[in-house]
Amino acid sequence: MPHFTIEYSANLDDLVDMxxxxxxxxxxxxxxxxxxxxxxxxxxxxxxxxAIADGRKTYGFLDMVLRLGEGRDLATRxxxxxxxxxALSAHLDPVFANSKFALxxxxxxxxxxxxxxxxxxxxxxxxxTVNG
Amino acid sequence: MPHFTIEYSANLDDLVDMxxxxxxxxxxxxxxxxxxxxxxxxxxxxxxxxAIADGRKTYGFLDMVLRLGEGRDLATRxxxxxxxxxALSAHLDPVFANSKFALxxxxxxxxxxxxxxxxxxxxxxxxxTVNG
Amino acid sequence: MPHFTIEYSANLDDLVDMxxxxxxxxxxxxxxxxxxxxxxxxxxxxxxxxAIADGRKTYGFLDMVLRLGEGRDLATRxxxxxxxxxALSAHLDPVFANSKFALxxxxxxxxxxxxxxxxxxxxxxxxxTVNG
Numbered sequence: 001m002p003h004f005t006i007e008y009s010a011n012l013d014d015l016v017d018m019x020x021x022x023x024x025x026x027x028x029x030x031x032x033x034x035x036x037x038x039x040x041x042x043x044x045x046x047x048x049x050x051a052i053a054d055g056r057k058t059y060g061f062l063d064m065v066l067r068l069g070e071g072r073d074l075a076t077r078x079x080x081x082x083x084x085x086x087a088l089s090a091h092l093d094p095v096f097a098n099s100k101f102a103l104x105x106x107x108x109x110x111x112x113x114x115x116x117x118x119x120x121x122x123x124x125x126x127x128x129t130v131n132g
Numbered sequence: 133m134p135h136f137t138i139e140y141s142a143n144l145d146d147l148v149d150m151x152x153x154x155x156x157x158x159x160x161x162x163x164x165x166x167x168x169x170x171x172x173x174x175x176x177x178x179x180x181x182x183a184i185a186d187g188r189k190t191y192g193f194l195d196m197v198l199r200l201g202e203g204r205d206l207a208t209r210x211x212x213x214x215x216x217x218x219a220l221s222a223h224l225d226p227v228f229a230n231s232k233f234a235l236x237x238x239x240x241x242x243x244x245x246x247x248x249x250x251x252x253x254x255x256x257x258x259x260x261t262v263n264g
Numbered sequence: 265m266p267h268f269t270i271e272y273s274a275n276l277d278d279l280v281d282m283x284x285x286x287x288x289x290x291x292x293x294x295x296x297x298x299x300x301x302x303x304x305x306x307x308x309x310x311x312x313x314x315a316i317a318d319g320r321k322t323y324g325f326l327d328m329v330l331r332l333g334e335g336r337d338l339a340t341r342x343x344x345x346x347x348x349x350x351a352l353s354a355h356l357d358p359v360f361a362n363s364k365f366a367l368x369x370x371x372x373x374x375x376x377x378x379x380x381x382x383x384x385x386x387x388x389x390x391x392x393t394v395n396g
Contacts, residue, residue, distance in 0.1 A: 183290035
């Protein structure tokens, strides 16, 4: 945790650098201060086939879902979500200026009772802090 | 909202036109009358790697999840879901006739407290209605 | 049901055979004994764009979500999830040994009131059992 999954219409590849977009979301997530650094994972899935609104092919979308663990209250989640959404939305201003486009972001909370993980990135980051 | 995400086994590309499939779901969603036109987003994600049932490679699947906003009662959601599923299922009759295949459709409701969006498609559609 | 969806960083393709990975998850799911054989669907989605932890490009992740139907108690779900996670984790030991990597697995329960399906794999498996 946390997991950010972006799905986007393939036509966005002409308008946005998606590598820069996932990196921007990662940084915004770090800035919220509510996530362990080693647990942050952002990714984007390109959707070749899509149909939006009245079906016009020139429309585009980017939808992001954050799955996070239990234990943060609503106010904390709302504040963090707002920070990340604002950063992403500003990053996509040129897309809104140049096309008809729908951006969205939702959060889901994972059930801690049925959640498993194994991660050696946390330790790698610690070693670095000690040695670096 | 609403978001329709299809995941499908790559072998379906030989049996189905996936561009036509997302367009069919879009139309069926419009026909339910419960969604704002400008919010409808359907997409399909091709899954190159998959393993189904007893592992036979010729099996296929198409799974669709709809994420929608709060505020529609169960009867409304069931009726809309049934309409969309019937349309999709009929569209895939040839796949069922020619292969062993699993189709599924589930709904999830997004928490409105942690949901953000920005969308200039709604306005584009309105302008068109006024001018068109 | 059940649906296993894996999302993974594209750099994993150099370290893991993803076809073997979905097949391993399928087998582990069968071994739990709690799922109807014909309903098991495992798939993997390659994520070309990703950003992890402090952003280092060499990090990798594999995240799996299981969506399953209602009707199994928590103890049953935990035991099944643990079995599947252990198998997947052991399969990925070489990735942990050779890279900084984050593995995760979460379960979600679908609402049976808004769940539709059509599946001719169940019948194909039955015919085989009778004739085979």
